[in-house]
Amino acid sequence: MRIDVFTLTPHVYAWMTEQQPIAGVLGGELELRLYNYRDTTPLRAGQVDDTPYGGGAGMVLRVDVVAAALEAAYGPQPKHRVVALTPQGRPLTQAVVEELAQEEHLTLLSARFEGFDDRIVQHLASDAISVGPYVLSNGDLPAMLLLDAVARRLPGALAAGSGEHESFSEELGGGLEYPHYTRPAEFRGWTVPDVLLSGDHARIDNWRKDHVR
Numbered sequence: 001m002r003i004d005v006f007t008l009t010p011h012v013y014a015w016m017t018e019q020q021p022i023a024g025v026l027g028g029e030l031e032l033r034l035y036n037y038r039d040t041t042p043l044r045a046g047q048v049d050d051t052p053y054g055g056g057a058g059m060v061l062r063v064d065v066v067a068a069a070l071e072a073a074y075g076p077q078p079k080h081r082v083v084a085l086t087p088q089g090r091p092l093t094q095a096v097v098e099e100l101a102q103e104e105h106l107t108l109l110s111a112r113f114e115g116f117d118d119r120i121v122q123h124l125a126s127d128a129i130s131v132g133p134y135v136l137s138n139g140d141l142p143a144m145l146l147l148d149a150v151a152r153r154l155p156g157a158l159a160a161g162s163g164e165h166e167s168f169s170e171e172l173g174g175g176l177e178y179p180h181y182t183r184p185a186e187f188r189g190w191t192v193p194d195v196l197l198s199g200d201h202a203r204i205d206n207w208r209k210d211h212v213r
């Protein structure tokens, strides 16, 4: 899978590429390309945003700047999904993550300040996704959330078996995962449920099924 991110701060993605699961799939199942809107802006002095029509505070990411960036990368029309990250988008859920992880090629568009000129979302993007009902300062954390969630669904990202029984998975009926415990078996009088120490895998499976939240 190839994921392209368009941003004003490509350098902030560096730490992600060193962390699992991205590090484990980069160069294999995942190809990550970072594009800076400033590198292809048709405006002078690296300008990418402008004041809003109708007045008001803040700066808006220009449609001609994003169009130029997409055209430089893909020609006149991208043949894959282009996702604008915006609070007005479809909420990001595990089902959306599973859907996006099936794609061979995805583009993520990040904005900042007041956000996108709406023509970017209407005409240049195929999808608009929100990472939650709150406002962040720019689209890079949302892009990283989406990248991480999609990357862990790619083959080889996780140790065998560890991705299937997670919260929101079909295997858990979309519910939240059962509780986990590790050593010590007793700490400050707080004990681990006996069944988990029993070695009886059928009972443990039943206990876990009963404790899906």
Ligand SMILES: C[S@@+](CC[C@H](N)C(=O)[O-])C[C@H]1O[C@@H](n2cnc3c(N)ncnc32)[C@H](O)[C@@H]1O
Pocket: 085, 086, 087, 088, 109, 110, 111, 112, 113, 114, 115, 116, 129, 130, 131, 132, 133, 134, 135, 136, 137, 138, 139, 140, 142
């Ligand atoms: C400060 S926000 C713009 C907020 C916008 N003026 C509003 O009130 O909805 C700047 C950019 O951060 C990103 N962003 C912020 N919150 C987000 C969220 N919940 N989901 C996805 N992207 C978000 C988007 O790219 C957005 O255009």
